[in-house]
Amino acid sequence: MRNLKTTYFEDLQLFKDGVHLFWSAVLILALFTLPFFVKTYYLTILNLMAVNVIVALGLNLLVGNTGQISLGHAGFVAIGAYTTVLLLKLGVPFIFAFVAAGVVSALFGILLGIPSLKLEGPYLAIATLAFGLAVTTLIGRMDFLGGRMGMNVPKLQIKWMGLKYDHALYYIILSITIIAVIAMRNILRSRIGRAFQAIRDSDIAAAAIGIHLTRYKLYSFGLSALFAGAAGSLWALYLGFINPTLFSFILSINFLVIIVLGGLGSITGSILGAVVLTYLNLQLENVVDIPLLGAALYKFSEVFMTTTGIANVSWVLTGFILILVVLYEPLGLYGLWLRTKIFWKRWPF
Amino acid sequence: MNKHTFFEVVQLNKSFGGLKAVNQLHFDVKEKEIFSIIGPNGAGKSTVFNCINGLYQPEEGQIKFKGEELIGKRPDQIAQAGIARTFQNLELFAHMTTLDNILLGRHKSMKASILATVGLSFKRSKAAKEELEHRRKVEEIIDFLELEAARDQFVSNLPYGKQKLVELGRALALEPDLLLLDEPAAGLTQEEREDMIFWIKDIRDLLGITVILIEHNMQMVQNISDRILAINFGTQITIGTPEEVLNHPEVIKAYLGEDLPSTL
Structure with missing residues (x-):
């Protein structure tokens, strides 16, 4: 049965009906009780997934919703991470260091957004690529940021009802991720989000209905960088150690793969993409252990797919998955999700 | 003078x-x-x-x-x-619904900042109140142009004649x-x-x-x-x-x- 809407607000509320609310509550409850049932190793994976979700939300806003491109998002993550660590070392409480990470990153985002007003497509891609490389190169040359050797991240002083440190970090990261998802969902449903999508679909028409193109493109870059910076801050916190090589060009590409795999312009897509690809990246290394196929893949990647001579089976497989997505399901995992939903709604017809 | x-x-x-x-x-x-x-x-x-x-x-x-x-x-x-306009060869926001297209016509009349829009899903937030107020205006336009059946459809799926009306509706939403x-x-x-x-x-x-x-x-x-x-x-x-x-x-x-x- 279809539920009929009776007020316009029903289009704005977070949960469309009781069933939706129930399952969301179950999921959140499960995530919050998880630390009591699993080993710390799995929490680390969940942390990494959560951080990737936040970056993906931001990048998808820029790429999927505004129609711009960025090959330098690892740079924003780095800026967020280093801002946090620097402030923590100066004795600033984490909450302020976290906010500062987002703000500083957003300012850099706006700065990078300025060339986007003149550049399009591949030219913008090159500019953002250069930005990402410049950030890590510059950090590597700054001694007060630890240079190429990196820095230790000070541990937080958390004393919450005898909670273990790892558990506390997990709760902080999980809570912030949930807030980020809700915030992004609301922004995208609002006049601001609609303006971004208008620019993507037709910038002429967007201007003709009164959208200030310059301002909104910069908003999009700023917001996108804010999410990346916040994610960087959390990443530094649970890694415990950061250095410039963490924020390589490959990481930026990885973020792009997440949103393409998940589904461009969709929040569900950002979440699915980040969770699935993070898991795959960790598991694909094990492909080598499969008899025959594993060895063949290893040989293939060693001979044809590497610049350094070290086999990178997981990257080859990621690339293969990406090609499949683009060919068969351009909306990515979100598209798959939609199809499944429609299938069950219409079942058994 | x-x-x-x-x-x-x-x-x-x-x-x-x-x-x-x-x-x-x-x-x-x-x-x-x-x-x-x-x-x-x-x-x-x-x-x-x-x-x-x-x-x-x-x-x-x-x-x-x-x-x-x-x-x-x-x-x-x-x-x-x-001043509002329509285009000879349609400049619609193709990947959005009729409703969103016409709501975009209200963009310049709405004031919510980025920070305010974060609260959109809460009924008492300023952003939600503003959104609903403008939604009512958009529904008047949808009613005027008889676009009810197209409201939640993506405009790229609509027949050409309807698309022209959506563009007209968007221009009218600018008042x-x-x-x-x-x-x-x-x-x-x-x-x-x-x-x-x-x-x-x-x-x-x-x-x-x-x-x-x-x-x-x-x-x-x-x-x-x-x-x-x-x-x-x-x-x-x-x-x-x-x-x-x-x-x-x-x-x-x-x-x-x-x-x-x-x-x-």
């Missing part, structure tokens, strides 16, 4: 390279008038709209709206000033004082065209919006216009009432060619 003209184009010039697309064009439009611009293909009609709308910067001339100079302003500032319609009936069926004529008349009579339209269908132009401007090669042929303009020998010549007997 007497009250300035509602809308006025003064000695407008716009050229692309060596081609003079608009040449010394001069006309004015009175408040609550339906004013048509006609002319053969390539006469410079759409170029005039693009100059008014701020997409093109003319080399010379003035465009005055309620005494305010429009040349040099950005398209979004011109929209803020109260403009002046509406520029670029070939509103092109590509429509006979029935859709007759509906369009009613709507354009209603837009003027009920909503009090001044309309300038570009149109090729002479029957429609004759039926709907208070005054007509005929142009060719970017220059004015004649301006006046429908009877005067459509029977003008130069207009007939521009449409039918030089050596044909005038049987229009």
Whole structure:
């Protein structure tokens, strides 16, 4: 049965009906009780997934919703991470260091957004690529940021009802991720989000209905960088150690793969993409252990797919998955999700 | 000093390279008038709209709206000033629903900041209140243009005639004082065209919006216009009432060619 809407607000509320609310509550409850049932190793994976979700939300806003491109998002993550660590070392409480990470990153985002007003497509891609490389190169040359050797991240002083440190970090990261998802969902449903999508679909028409193109493109870059910076801050916190090589060009590409795999312009897509690809990246290394196929893949990647001579089976497989997505399901995992939903709604017809 | 003209184009010039697309064009439009611009293909009609709308910067001339100079302003500032338009080849937000397209027409009237919109899903938030208030206005437009069935559909899935209406709805959502319609009936069926004529008349009579339209269908132009401007090669042929303009020998010549007997 279809539920009929009776007020316009029903289009704005977070949960469309009781069933939706129930399952969301179950999921959140499960995530919050998880630390009591699993080993710390799995929490680390969940942390990494959560951080990737936040970056993906931001990048998808820029790429999927505004129609711009960025090959330098690892740079924003780095800026967020280093801002946090620097402030923590100066004795600033984490909450302020976290906010500062987002703000500083957003300012850099706006700065990078300025060339986007003149550049399009591949030219913008090159500019953002250069930005990402410049950030890590510059950090590597700054001694007060630890240079190429990196820095230790000070541990937080958390004393919450005898909670273990790892558990506390997990709760902080999980809570912030949930807030980020809700915030992004609301922004995208609002006049601001609609303006971004208008620019993507037709910038002429967007201007003709009164959208200030310059301002909104910069908003999009700023917001996108804010999410990346916040994610960087959390990443530094649970890694415990950061250095410039963490924020390589490959990481930026990885973020792009997440949103393409998940589904461009969709929040569900950002979440699915980040969770699935993070898991795959960790598991694909094990492909080598499969008899025959594993060895063949290893040989293939060693001979044809590497610049350094070290086999990178997981990257080859990621690339293969990406090609499949683009060919068969351009909306990515979100598209798959939609199809499944429609299938069950219409079942058994 | 007497009250300035509602809308006025003064000695407008716009050229692309060596081609003079608009040449010394001069006309004015009175408040609550339906004013048509006609002319053969390539006469410079759409170029005039693009100059008014701020997409093109003319080399010379003035465009005055309620005494305010429009040349040099950005398209979004011109929209803020109260001018809305539709496009000849549809410029819809194709990957969005009809509702979102028309809601975008309310964008300039809404004020919520990025920070405020984060609270959108909470009923008592400022952003939600504002959104609902403008949603009601959009529903009035959907009701007016009979677009209820298309409300939640992606516009790229709608038939062409409906897409034209969505674009008209989006322009109306701006609550403009002046509406520029670029070939509103092109590509429509006979029935859709007759509906369009009613709507354009209603837009003027009920909503009090001044309309300038570009149109090729002479029957429609004759039926709907208070005054007509005929142009060719970017220059004015004649301006006046429908009877005067459509029977003008130069207009007939521009449409039918030089050596044909005038049987229009």
